[in-house]
């Protein structure tokens with residue numbers, strides 16, 4: 049039995065995660081500028097706040113709602129060179145191009161010790177703008193996703209100005225759950241220097257973390273309401289059931305569906321319209337949640353409650369594809385995926401004559417990457433579990449499950465952290481009593 053390894057043929061080489069970053073080629077900088085100018089000029093407005101005198105190198109932290117964010121970030125940083133900390137799956141089949149564009153490859157939701165020296169090189173040696181998307185994936189419901197607790201420490205270590213770029217409209221323009229179809233929505237980004245080099249020196253990592261967390265706050269549906277944005281596309285709700293998977297009327301999970309502008313529950317028959325101004329409105333009877341992110345957070349509370357009652361457990365047969373390097377996804381067949389407080393994520397399978405087990409305990413994962421329509425392998429929903437050397441893309445056989453898996457990962461982690469804190473506190477108190 050192999051642990052956190054798969055019995056690949058000798059021809060399969062792992063990606064070297066210690067690769068030094070390359071300086072972005074000027075041609076890529078200009079190309080990105082030209083393409084972004086042409087595609088976004090009419091749609092995008094950028095507002096710069098407290099940016100007087102800010103020059104590269106600096107650390108640019110941005111929210112993440114769609115691919116368009118990369119173009120906007122490069123536009124905002126222009127004329128400086130940029131280096132994006134980018135997921136390794138994004139390097140698939142274009143690794144060299146990504147490297148020449150200055151990207152640093154990282155596996156998601158892993159603690160990579162090579163990341164800090166790579167970031168230091170970009171800032172201190174290349175004098176470039178280092179961009180990072182700490183949410184580490186596209187926002188499922190247009191609100192800020194969970195951020196890594198280590199962000200404050202990373203900033204403290206890098207010792208540079210910090211600029212926060214908050215995009216608005218990008219989720220409404222191409223929602224994660226229906227990213228192939230665009231809606232006619234204006235894009236608006238604010239670029240704010242939130243910390244000077246001196247602030248970074250003087251503040252604690254916790255204070256820095258709080259400043260970044262507050263600055264990255266966003267809610268796309270509030271933004272839609274405040275700016276009177278009307279989305280008329282007749283298909284505007286299609287895909288929303290992947291995120292809002294539990295019916296607030298009959299509480300049934302995974303029986304939601306969407307059609308046109310309608311979100312419905314096939315269990316109790318309740319229906320809501322996603323109105324042109326981004327509100328949910330029941331066609332008949334009680335609406336319960338008119339603001340989609342409130343519905344989403346209600347589901348989170350239910351998952352949390354399930355965990356606390358000791359009832360949370362996920363098991364399914366999944367199709368697994370792995371990505372040891374960026375050349376190709378390897379079909380490693382079927383496996384059993386389980387998720388619980390006791391084991392965290394566990395993939396158990398058999399490949400090339402040998403059993404394997406991939407384990408990611410709860411304490412090491414504050415979030416998980418999910419996709420609703422993953423274009424690189426099969427356009428269906430999947431969950432991606434990474435180790436330091438490999439990434440495993442798991443396609444569940446049960447449908448509409450991945451949003452709950454994502455919420456459960458976040459809540460399991462939080463509960464684990466809280467339990468640890470309480471235990472530590474109790475130990476301290478006991479020690480004081482004894483003294």
Ligand SMILES: [Zn+2]
Pocket residue numbers: 295296297298299300313314315316317318
């Ligand atoms: Zn229902």
